[in-house]
Amino acid sequence: xxxxxxxxxxxxxxxxxxxxxxxxxxxxxxxxxxxxxxxxxxxxxxxxxxxxxxxxxxxxxxxxxxxx
Numbered sequence: 001x002x003x004x005x006x007x008x009x010x011x012x013x014x015x016x017x018x019x020x021x022x023x024x025x026x027x028x029x030x031x032x033x034x035x036x037x038x039x040x041x042x043x044x045x046x047x048x049x050x051x052x053x054x055x056x057x058x059x060x061x062x063x064x065x066x067x068x
Contacts, residue, residue, distance in 0.1 A: 005044045009034055021057045
């Protein structure tokens with residue numbers, strides 16, 4: 001996995017864990033998905049799409065982190 005993608009995933013996971021904009025269930029599910037993607041080394045674009053479908057929070061988070 002590209003080091004930049006890994007860094008982005010770690011930043012996303014950290015922000016998800018700390019946000020008040022997601023309930024605990026959404027946080028747990030999102031972190032689980034992120035960790036699975038890191039382990040399976042899958043395409044980041046697909047994960048991004050899945051997370052955006054989960055909550056508008058992710059669209060804003062990706063913009064904040066400069067992830068297109």
